[in-house]
Amino acid sequence: MLSILSAPAVMTMKYFLCVMGMVLIVEGLPYFAFPEKIKAYLAKISEIPDGTLRLIGLVSMIAGLVLLYFGRT
Secondary structure, three states: OOOOOOHHHHHHHHHHHHHHHHHHHHHHHHHHHOHHHHHHHHHHHOOOOHHHHHHHHHHHHHHHHHHHHHHHO
16 A cells, blocks of 8 residues: 655654644643642733743743754754
């Protein structure tokens, strides 16, 4: 049977799905373990100015890219 995707493409997709699964596990842990603290934390986030949240998001993305760079080399 012929496969539409090559072996490297299938391995890349499996790797991507594993990484996304790990991200969802890490993201879900605080909600599962500390739901009351998460509610309070999210209420405080609404008080932070948009510019500050954007800066935090930008720094987080850059840190993630740096980690990916060093992890892949």
